[in-house]
Amino acid sequence: MQFELEIIKFVPPGDGFGVYHGKAVVVPATVPGDTVRVFSLKENKRVISAVLQEILIPSPERCEPACPHYQNCGGCSLMHLTYERQLALKKQMLIEVLGSNGIEWAPAIVPSPEIFNYRYKIRVRCEDGRLGFSERKSNRIVEIPGCRIVTPVMADTLKQLVLLGRANTEFHLLQSRKTGSVAVSVLEGKDLVPLPGFEPSVVEDYGAGPLILHSHGFTQANPFITSAIIRDLQAAARNSDRVCELFCGCGTFSMALAGSVSRLWGYDISPLSIRTAKENFQRQQLDHGDFSAGDLNRLRKLPPADTVVADPPRKGLGNHVCQLINRSTAGKLIYVSCNPASLARDIRELTGRGGFTLDELTGYDMYCHATHLELLAVLSR
Numbered sequence: 001m002q003f004e005l006e007i008i009k010f011v012p013p014g015d016g017f018g019v020y021h022g023k024a025v026v027v028p029a030t031v032p033g034d035t036v037r038v039f040s041l042k043e044n045k046r047v048i049s050a051v052l053q054e055i056l057i058p059s060p061e062r063c064e065p066a067c068p069h070y071q072n073c074g075g076c077s078l079m080h081l082t083y084e085r086q087l088a089l090k091k092q093m094l095i096e097v098l099g100s101n102g103i104e105w106a107p108a109i110v111p112s113p114e115i116f117n118y119r120y121k122i123r124v125r126c127e128d129g130r131l132g133f134s135e136r137k138s139n140r141i142v143e144i145p146g147c148r149i150v151t152p153v154m155a156d157t158l159k160q161l162v163l164l165g166r167a168n169t170e171f172h173l174l175q176s177r178k179t180g181s182v183a184v185s186v187l188e189g190k191d192l193v194p195l196p197g198f199e200p201s202v203v204e205d206y207g208a209g210p211l212i213l214h215s216h217g218f219t220q221a222n223p224f225i226t227s228a229i230i231r232d233l234q235a236a237a238r239n240s241d242r243v244c245e246l247f248c249g250c251g252t253f254s255m256a257l258a259g260s261v262s263r264l265w266g267y268d269i270s271p272l273s274i275r276t277a278k279e280n281f282q283r284q285q286l287d288h289g290d291f292s293a294g295d296l297n298r299l300r301k302l303p304p305a306d307t308v309v310a311d312p313p314r315k316g317l318g319n320h321v322c323q324l325i326n327r328s329t330a331g332k333l334i335y336v337s338c339n340p341a342s343l344a345r346d347i348r349e350l351t352g353r354g355g356f357t358l359d360e361l362t363g364y365d366m367y368c369h370a371t372h373l374e375l376l377a378v379l380s381r
Contacts, residue, residue, distance in 0.1 A: 033059030101344035185216035244305035251277030316342025325355030
């Protein structure tokens with residue numbers, strides 16, 4: 001179904017909102033003040049999810065996207081706004097999500113020092129030799145020559161991957177900002193494995209010492225913002241002596257704190273991440289880190305740490321891990337999150353039953369031109 005619509009406001013996480021025949025309509029890549037023609041993708045009794053087909057009357061807030069693929073590609077969703085307006089919108093949406101969960105806070109948003117060519121990690125899909133990102137609200141592939149958010153070195157690597165002629169798979173690429181080298185992995189069945197002919201890992205340094213990072217493991221995409229988060233995390237943990245890191249990955253945060261604490265414990269469900277964390281510590285001749293692989297939802301008790309650091313996936317800590325923290329000896333929690341909704345839910349549990357108080361909350365623009373925010377919350381009791 002096609003219809004015309006006036007966009008009247010933004011709704012989380014940053015989509016345009018209008019009303020059509022009494023139903024709410026949500027349209028990505030639109031701005032309050034736009035009059036647009038849209039196509040309905042999904043509809044229920046109250047909400048229509050639609051995609052933009054044509055801008056009939058542009059809003060004064062709208063700017064020309066810097067990428068020619070923007071209207072089709074699902075990699076970016078806010079490039080029709082100036083960067084300053086993007087940051088203001090992200091702050092507005094964050095305040096609304098926190099407020100709906102009873103948290104009255106207006107966090108500062110740390111901008112990315114680079115807003116183009118800032119992505120040092122990407123995942124691309126390949127079908128019948130065509131390589132690219134998923135189309136907006138679709139599984140179709142949009143080929144991305146001249147992508148504005150990946151680095152030039154990554155763009156050259158993508159050209160090499162096209163020549164391989166692979167079909168129906170995906171590639172994960174990770175570039176080191178420190179060395180410029182690129183690691184590539186490929187999805188084979190359900191497993192992500194290093195791609196022959198390319199490096200399996202890179203060495204990166206976010207300002208706290210060299211780290212081995214794998215393209216087939218978890219790594220943040222924007223090293224400029226990752227470095228900023230690490231600096232703030234180090235400041236938040238400056239009086240800590242024994243630290244327990246939950247969802248520790250390859251030990252990025254543990255390594256950042258290793259020089260100022262006497263003992264570290266790290267937990268992650270990924271055996272690869274734990275092996276890498278141990279290797280990162282051994283390379284720096286550190287012997288005060290104890291890393292364990294396993295499901296945190298099966299852990300019965302946390303070690304005697306005075307500070308807990310957590311960087312969970314989008315679903316957040318969850319009830320069991322919150323209870324572990326509430327029952328622990330920790331007087332401080334440093335919580336890194338990529339999802340304001342799950343963070344707010346967990347903060348309610350930690351402050352309600354755990355006796356914690358929210359002391360600091362900061363947003364970081366990890367993904368410029370997209371609606372996502374990385375967050376760092378500091379709680380104490």
